[in-house]
């Protein structure tokens with residue numbers, strides 16, 4: 208399997224190179240040259256497989272020659288041994304039509320662990336072969352950072368610089384990052400919002416001499432390997448609910464469009480997905496783009512679902528590339544214009560193509576809280592605010608197809624908002640207790656490229 212850039216001007220790479228590279232050198236994102244196709248029989252044969260074995264089958268065509276099947280199985284087995292639930296991603300039934308897919312049983316209590324635990328091991332395996340090292344630069348609205356730091360702490364060959372928007376992540380999120388005192392982990396609190404942090408990361412990658420000098424790499428969802436690892440749970444859940452004989456819909460609490468793009472990939476690979484519901488909070492650029500073609504940024508409004516307080520969704524470029532008939536030059540021109548004007552209109556034919564697959568909804572604060580209450584009163588489930596956004600969108604969707612809402616975080620990670628909504632304080636799992644007693648370490652810096660680059664240069668290992 209080869210990977211090509213959405214902007215058409217970077218070299219095609221194999222899986223190992225694409226994993227270590229993160230962003231493409233032309234500023235685009237890597238996507239598979241073509242979507243591997245799973246037949247009905249292939250999907251039927253996944254019935255009853257464990258999470259790890261499902262993952263081996265789904266990932267194998269993407270990994271190609273970069274790993275043997277036994278290396279792949281070894282990495283996935285070890286990654287998911289860090290989860291506290293034997294099913295890794297258990298399904299929970301809410302009513303006759305609605306299900307939750309619990310993706311938060313990993314070490315940092317959000318779905319980011321599902322990909323990150325395997326990604327950390329992929330880095331170690333690939334770097335071990337070459338004896339090389341990389342500098343991971345990331346921006347986080349909270350959960351990516353903690354998942355990455357947990358997965359990469361003390362791993363050989365990896366130095367991690369994680370930027371988070373100061374004061375805009377929950378205390379649990381911050382402490383999950385800042386209490387990891389490993390020498391290769393550097394937390395930076397940025398004066399600004401998540402989009403400012405993400406823009407700084409992009410700017411460091413686009414500074415070619417800096418990027419080359421420190422061998423920059425990325426673990427946020429611009430990294431293809433993360434999306435590949437997230438495709439797995441769409442297959443795992445759909446097969447358990449009757450695929451390939453029955454179509455399933457998924458509702459996905461969306462920020463950077465990574466998780467829902469993995470669902471889109473699963474559909475392109477032959478999984479019978481009926482609708483993919485893009486659920487946003489008040490930061491609704493994706494809902495506007497899909498519903499009316501208006502992809503223009505507004506300022507970010509802080510909400511109870513901070514991991515979705517995002518305006519510029521990097522992975523949307525991957526969908527735009529497909530919608531534009533995989534024309535790299537056209538996608539590059541559109542993205543450059545968007546970066547300059549902060550606005551883009553999705554043409555009617557492309558909007559119609561997207562509407563054949565995606566629904567969308569923007570969920571306000573009252574509906575979010577009412578949905579947490581509904582799940583508690585009618586199903587005995589305590590859900591987190593991100594999951595509630597997904598479930599709220601799922602419950603307003605038409606039709607009779609079963610809908611799986613991705614439960615992206617443990618409610619204890621956002622305990623205050625959950626308690627305000629339903630009067631019950633969620634209990635943090637034992638593995639997260641002690642977080643409030645541990646020593647924290649992080650640096651606060653302005654959202655200024657030169658300052659951040661100097662900070663990294665003083666601590667990273669030159670290539």
Ligand SMILES: *Cc1c(COP(=O)(O)O)cnc(C)c1O
Nearest residue numbers: 350462463464465466514615616
């Ligand atoms: C990251 C995150 C999201 C959004 O996922 P994207 O891949 O960025 O769309 C939703 N919920 C939680 C809890 C998250 O951590």
